Amino acid sequence: AQTVTQSQPEMSVQEAETVTLSCTYDTSENNYYLFWYKQPPSRQMILVIRQEAYKQQNATENRFSVNFQKAAKSFSLKISDSQLGDTAMYFCAFRTYGGSQGNLIFGKGTKLSVKP
Amino acid sequence: DVKVTQSSRYLVKRTGEKVFLECVQDMDHENMFWYRQDPGLGLRLIYFSYDVKMKEKGDIPEGYSVSREKKERFSLILESASTNQTSMYLCASTQRGGEQFFGPGTRLTVL
Numbered sequence: 001a002q003t004v005t006q007s008q009p010e011m012s013v014q015e016a017e018t019v020t021l022s023c024t025y026d027t028s029e030n031n032y033y034l035f036w037y038k039q040p041p042s043r044q045m046i047l048v049i050r051q052e053a054y055k056q057q058n059a060t061e062n063r064f065s066v067n068f069q070k071a072a073k074s075f076s077l078k079i080s081d082s083q084l085g086d087t088a089m090y091f092c093a094f095r096t097y098g099g100s101q102g103n104l105i106f107g108k109g110t111k112l113s114v115k116p
Numbered sequence: 117d118v119k120v121t122q123s124s125r126y127l128v129k130r131t132g133e134k135v136f137l138e139c140v141q142d143m144d145h146e147n148m149f150w151y152r153q154d155p156g157l158g159l160r161l162i163y164f165s166y167d168v169k170m171k172e173k174g175d176i177p178e179g180y181s182v183s184r185e186k187k188e189r190f191s192l193i194l195e196s197a198s199t200n201q202t203s204m205y206l207c208a209s210t211q212r213g214g215e216q217f218f219g220p221g222t223r224l225t226v227l
Contacts (some may be wrong), residue, residue: 009156034213045206062146091158103149103174104216108158 002027004094007109012047013082014115020067021110023092027055032096034068034075035104039089048090051075082114119143122207128225129179135194137222138209139156146211150174150182153204153221162205165190197226 003026012017025034036048051059052070058066063083067076079086092107121150123138141148149165151159160173163182171182179201190209194201207219 006158037218043204045208047215050215070225078133103161104159106159108156 002029002094002096002105004092004105006090006110007090008039009108010111010113012113012115013079014030015082015084018078018080019112021090021092022072023075023077023080023107025073025075025094027073027094027096029096032094034066035093035095036064036066036075036077037093037106038086038092039109040085040087045091049077059064065084068110070075078110084114085115087113088112104107119220120207120209122205122219122222124222125220126223126225127155129194129197129210130227131198133194133197133199133226135226137192137205137207137224138207139190139192139210139219140188141190142188142219143209143211143217146153146187148184149208149210150180150190150192151206151208152176153206158172158198159206162192173206187195188221197224199226202226 005024032053034051038048039045041116049061049064063080065078089109091109095106118172120141129135136181149164153159160176162180165171181193202225205222208216210216
């Protein structure tokens with residue numbers, strides 16, 4: 001069975017600085033997707049970034065980038081130039097490549113606070 | 117923009133009541149999901165549906181049932197609410213193989 005582990009329940013960062021959120025996962029699959037979701041205090045969960053396991057290049061979305069280490073089964077999220085609006089719960093999630101149902105397996109989340 | 121809506125943001129019910137949580141999506145997505153979110157536990161899948169009238173149990177289906185009579189609507193039912201079902205409930209939908217889109221959540225309190 002696949003599992004996703006986020007070892008940092010809470011983190012804080014000063015505005016404009018860089019922070020990295022950790023995520024490790026366990027799977028015997030070779031092809032899969034990894035995601036980072038953001039849940040601000042208003043509670044609407046939104047996708048931040050996704051990575052296909054078959055792609056060696058790390059995904060980037062503006063100030064958000066990932067460090068995907070397939071052999072180590074590690075998928076960390078780096079937020080550059082942190083902004084107050086980045087304050088949120090961040091969830092790492094995994095999905096197998098095959099299958100049509102799109103089930104996600106989530107980590108327990110990291111609560112990030114950006115301080116002015 | 118994809119929109120997933122949930123019938124209530126906040127709900128307070130009594131122990132033993134039958135509770136309906138409704139979720140509607142407007143993008144003709146085939147797959148819909150119900151999650152429960154608790155502090156320190158992340159999101160746990162209760163049930164999902166990949167087609168009308170089709171449903172599959174997730175990781176924690178006990179005490180819940182679901183209904184999907186129309187493609188756009190997925191209902192979560194608590195037949196007899198209990199205090200340990202006090203939680204945040206999130207609905208999501210996805211096209212096959214695509215990103216999951218989430219609703220705003222329903223904070224349910226069972227007294």
